[in-house]
Amino acid sequence: MNDRRVLAVHRKGKPSVRPLKALMIVLAVLFLAAGIFVSRGFMLPCFLMAGLYFVFGFLSGRDYEYILDGRTLQIDVIYGGARRVTRQMLNLDDLEIVAPHDSELVSKYRKGGPEGNLPKFDYTSYEDSVPYYTMIIRDEGKKIKLLLDLDEDFRNALRRICPGRVKE
Numbered sequence: 001m002n003d004r005r006v007l008a009v010h011r012k013g014k015p016s017v018r019p020l021k022a023l024m025i026v027l028a029v030l031f032l033a034a035g036i037f038v039s040r041g042f043m044l045p046c047f048l049m050a051g052l053y054f055v056f057g058f059l060s061g062r063d064y065e066y067i068l069d070g071r072t073l074q075i076d077v078i079y080g081g082a083r084r085v086t087r088q089m090l091n092l093d094d095l096e097i098v099a100p101h102d103s104e105l106v107s108k109y110r111k112g113g114p115e116g117n118l119p120k121f122d123y124t125s126y127e128d129s130v131p132y133y134t135m136i137i138r139d140e141g142k143k144i145k146l147l148l149d150l151d152e153d154f155r156n157a158l159r160r161i162c163p164g165r166v167k168e
Contacts, residue, residue, distance in 0.1 A: 003068075003070070003157065003160075004067070004068065004069045004070075005066075005067070005068040005153065005154055005157045006065060006066070006067050006068075007065070007066040007068075007149075007150070007151060007154045008063065008064070008065050009063065009064040009065070009066070009123065009124070009125050009148075009149045010063050010125060011062045011063060011064065011124070011125050011126060012125055012126040012127055013060065013061070014060075014126075017060050020056070021053060021056065021057065024049055024052060024053040024056070025053065027045075027049050028046050028049040028050045028053065031043070031045045031046035031049060032046040057080070058079060058080035058082075058083075059079060059080070061079065061080045061081060062077055062078065062079060063077075063078040063081065064076065064077055064078070064123045064125075065078060065084075066123070066148065066150075066154065068154065068157055068158070068161075071091060071092045071093060071161060072089065072090065072091060072092065073088070073089075073090045073092055074086060074088065074089050074090075075087050075088040075089075075090075075121075075123055075146075077123075087121070087123075088121065088139065088146070090137055090139055092137075092158070092161050092162055094137050094138035094139070095135070095136075095137045095158075095162045095165050096136040096137060096138070096143070096165065097134075097135070097136050097165055097166075097167065098133055098134070098135045098136075098150070098155070098158060098162075098165060098166045098167065099133065099134055099166075099167040099168075100131060100132075100133055100134070100167075100168070101131075101132050101133060101134050101147065103134075103167065105167050106134040106136065109134065109136055109145055115143070118136070118143050118144055118145040119142070119144050119145065120144075120145045120146075120147065121144065121145070121146050121147070122147045123146060123147060123148055123149075124147050124148065124149050125149050127149075130149050131149075132147055132148060132149050132150075133147070133148050133149075133150045133155075134146070134147060134148075135147075135148055155168075
């Protein structure tokens, strides 16, 4: 029996995104007005600003999906609700530990710790009310650190696959 779990995580937008998008709209309108009343040369910056607005909106909206299929954890990034890119494909046989981010069990992996220089990948929602977990795992022979929002069901599934390595 193949036990497959999927957890979708919506990333909260950064506070600076809204004012930046508003600035792009204002500049596009100003360039449009200048293109109409002053010179048609201002139309190109208007269209470029409008294109930049849509590209920025597409790339700034991110969701994550954690897919646990057997002993494999796949992490996908979904840009703008449409384009899916697989970022990580990890074998759980190489899992070292999963613990809450503020736990003493993962303190040696923080900056300034003895193993604090690991490559870090943040796949969290940035929500203050959602606790996130640190996963230390080997990927292609090197240890990496993942920050993940894991619900109770997903943690229990990981605990069944890797007993003793998932801590509370």
